[in-house]
Amino acid sequence: MRWHRLENRIVALFIVLILLVQLAGFVAIRKAIDENARASIRDELIIGERVFLRLLEQNADKLTQGARLLASDFGFRQAIGTDDRGTITSVLENHGARIGATLSMLIGTDQQIKASTQAYPSADLQRSALELVTKGADTNGASETVIVDDSLFQIVAVPVRAPVVIGWIVMGFPVDQKLISDMRALSSLQVSVMVSTRGGQWQQDVSTLPKEESGMLMHRLPQKPDTSSFIPQLTIGDNDYSARLLVLAKGSSNQSAVAVLQRSISEAVAPYRRLQLILLTISVIGVVMAIFASAFVARRITRPLRLLADIAKRLGAGDYRARIEIKGGDEIGKLADAFESMRTGIANRELEIRRLAYWDPLTDLPNRVQFATLLNSAIERAKASNGQCHILMMDLDRFQHVNDVLGHSFGDSLLREVGRRLEQQLERENDKVARLGGDEYAILLPATDVTEAIRQAKRILQSLEMPISIGDQTVDLGAGIGISGYPENGQNSDTLLSSAEVAMYVAKRRGSGFTVYDPSIDKSSQESLSLLSELRRALDRNEFLLYAQPKVELATGKVVGAEALVRWVHPEKGFIGPDNFIPFAETTGFIRMLTSWMLNRTAILCAELQKKGITLKFSVNLSTRDLLDQDLPTHFADILTRNQLSPSSMCLEITESAIMDDPIRAQLTLERLHGMGVELAIDDFGTGYSSLAYLKRLPVDELKIDKSFVMNMEHDADDAKIVKSTIDLGHNLGLRVVAEGLETLAVWHLLKQMGCDQAQGYYMSKPMPGDRFIEWLEQWKAPEMPGQSENMAI
Structure with missing residues (x-):
């Protein structure tokens, strides 16, 4: 497709506009879906937190009932009364195995451990058991979630009465894979239990996540969470989750146990994918329809324009005979009428443009472009004959002051009079005067040596000593003239003009009237010619x-x-x-x-x-x-x-x-x-x-x-x-x-x-x-x- 054609641009504009509208709608809907999904996930996590805590509570109640059943057993109480520790330990092991307890012990009324299923209960377990006994002294038992040996346990304590309290049964039940799997089945949430070590690093206890993802999860959690918190974005592997962090227990040595409830964001937004696919299908159909409609409209607009473009090419080639046959009252018809008017006026204007391109409109002297052409011709003739040619560049003194005091109209008349006076000083037919711009003039002296050029410069300066009268005003003018010549000062027009300009400014600065260009007038041989360009490059x-x-x-x-x-x-x-x-x-x-x-x-x-x-x-x-x-x-x-x-x-x-x-x-x-x-x-x-x-x-x-x-x-x-x-x-x-x-x-x-x-x-x-x-x-x-x-x- 040729993108430079207007027809194709119109089609492209229609398509781009429709795509932008569809894209904006798609983005808005996608954003709404994402926001709604995340809000739904947050609600699910809040509900999941309640369900998980209730599940822990129900599990603790079940375990408490099992411990109470053991506490009411007559034979067990009789063994306690006779302090038969072998029987007590055996009963604790058997009953604990039936209800799923991995830690069991009997604590006497003197706060001492009388029997235990572990030969050497850990300090964490002993401390937690005694704290729980103290807490349940006024009630019919108590339960708590604690950290034992870097694992999370639910422990319960119930009193043994005969009929007064003769001891306490303490049983510990690990928060195991079955419990969090039940939670996963109830809520569709991923559940992970993490316990921090005494070194402050998280270690996995149990998790419903795959092993690789659960290992990554440990590195995404804060080191020392104080309270439960919501995590909006949690990236694990290739999956994004929103998570709820629940602090379940705090142990000694700044240990913590947390439960992380996670909901996959990708799974939450999956039901909305079909809606997005429908929107995409509608967008594709709209783009196809726009292509056909815009192509039809663009062709009707661009056909007359192509005809006008062909006519414009013929006019550009100089053929002004082509007639424009496009009619109509719309903008294209008016454009065709304008082309017809342009066709009739171009020929006259072309002649005027040619004159302005090479002649100064104020003085009717050659301008800088024509003077450069004449100078190059003179240089070529000098090369062919092994001769010389020189130019004079002149700038008037105090001309700006004349403009400010007497006005620009007087200044224009003064420039014309200076041009005529310079032409009067020319002695040969091939000598030419040009106005380069402003109050700068140049004189071409073909086949002239430097001695003759100096003489001509003196002649011009002498002529300017005579006051110039325009109307009832008389002004005195001076000038500075720079002289440069081929081949001493350059091989082309640009170099000679630059040399003459440098010499002219030196003459004006010194007040010497004229100066012949010499590399020594600068501090180094070529520094003067290059200094201005170097200054510009420096800037x-x-x-x-x-x-x-x-x-x-x-x-x-x-x-x-x-x-x-x-x-x-x-x-x-x-x-x-x-x-x-x-x-x-x-x-x-x-x-x-x-x-x-x-x-x-x-x-x-x-x-x-x-x-x-x-x-x-x-x-x-x-x-x-x-x-x-x-x-x-x-x-x-x-x-x-x-x-x-x-x-x-x-x-x-x-x-x-x-x-x-x-x-x-x-x-x-x-x-x-x-x-x-x-x-x-x-x-x-x-x-x-x-x-x-x-x-x-x-x-x-x-x-x-x-x-x-x-x-x-x-x-x-x-x-x-x-x-x-x-x-x-x-x-x-x-x-x-x-x-x-x-x-x-x-x-x-x-x-x-x-x-x-x-x-x-x-x-x-x-x-x-x-x-x-x-x-x-x-x-x-x-x-x-x-x-x-x-x-x-x-």
Whole structure:
């Protein structure tokens, strides 16, 4: 059967639905049967317990009557009167044999054994006999179930009167196979009598179970049952039983004797098997009927669909002449009309799609796909002639700022004007300009060496120095250009584009206008080209590690928070410091994914600490690209909600340079974050040059003094003055001030005297793996504060 066909799926759906309904009914009925059977078994066991106890009682009564018959015998009383022990012992043996007693003895009024059928009665028997005589002193005899020599016995005691009591007859009758067989015949229950040895292990006395199962039963019972109990499920071999455990006697040395009444669950549910078979037969008949009915319905539905599928194949092959003859007012008829409308419109849309696939709709320039095709053609021609070809990749400066200030419509017009200006700079017919996306452009220079490519790059940069006027607005633009060429920098379009992109970002970072790709611009020959993919793989393979550096309150030495940091352990290159990959991540935009990873891991660590009663505020650094991401507040709110954290549990740190790169967008992002209740901090304060103009308007809560001023302030008066001034500035603006780079106790005291609130540095701890942070917290001891009492007195 072809399961991908709709007709077969409809049939299968009908069958599955019926099977599910039948299965649900079958399961419900089976469950009800099982519950009813188990309830019936429980009732049977309760009744069986009563029958078994009554059977024991009747047996004791019968044995008591037999002992009384012996006690009333004149010759026996005469033998007792003459203390003829030989006659007494003989009578006890003969009479005991007639009534089934295996233990018989005569106890005198002085509680001494006068005669016994056993040469040496066991201590258990003697003790039980004397206890029973004492118990029956006020009555005409007594009976009890006791343990004698690790076996269960019923013993009876009756007085011998002539006419006063001249002694007691005590007889013991074993609870034997005949008794429990009678119980089995009366109740259909399996009966087993178990007696625990002095070592605490069960041993079988008598049982109606097969020998193998009765042996297993000993290992299923509790060691020291105190009371009778019900056992719902007792598995012995391949059979399941419900059982009732009856405590019959307790002997010395913590011995116990129990009777186990068992009812087979399988036997109890056997009468219901026929009902289940009938249900199964009904289910099979229902499934067969459903197959025929669903096949008929499915064929009527799928036939028109198959016709439409055939027409769709012809349309996909480019044949638009096929007419659709399916008529009707139902959904299939409407679908046929839609196919007819589609047939007439596909040809026109196909032309439009082809144009959009290879041309940028905004500038009418070739797009990335077509540029790659043109580049590959140029490479092939260069290979054939042993020549060269080069490409320029250009990215505009400050274009995002233009979009934010003047709007996207103006930005689109600006991109079109830049494209026209680039085309005007081309000197040869085969040179091509393409828009790769956003504000990135590429220029193809076939059969061109690197000297000519550099000249062309300078020409383009010079043309962009002229302001661009659109309407009544004039803007100045700059650009960064990366240059790569065949065969020096790659053998295919992908490699050349990647090389040019790396060179372009280097040019933008350096502000040099253009850069020719050279493997040396990275720290190793191929590291630049592979670093972005390695960063992505590192994120997927969990190669990044979360580190934390504690922050302490200077006044008390109490740990109040920590700064979260990232470290990279490469599987081949080993430990890679953040300075070796963070700048590249910021340049390529990967920093956003890295920041998201940091926020997630930091939130998880913070939540784990809070569960252990440790409440700390964790700080995470944001980059320039993070501040330009308008979705960052929403994403961060989702992280806090997922980890059940309040916004006040986190503090986000931004640098002055990140704020100054695009102050308007940065302030919008910061205001949204601050509105959520997240604290914000200015990191590395003092190393920038324009932050004071914006500091008073930014919604920040904390100011972090750069470590370059803190580390030497003990020996450099100018650094100390700068730190003091910065602390006063932060406090005057209502901000919390944190000093970075605290490495000595002397600097601690200086910062504390200056009124600094918090600090972090190597004096407390170097950054450590997050999983060791709790261990460090437990070992941290704040340093003693000399002069603290005097300061308090002042």
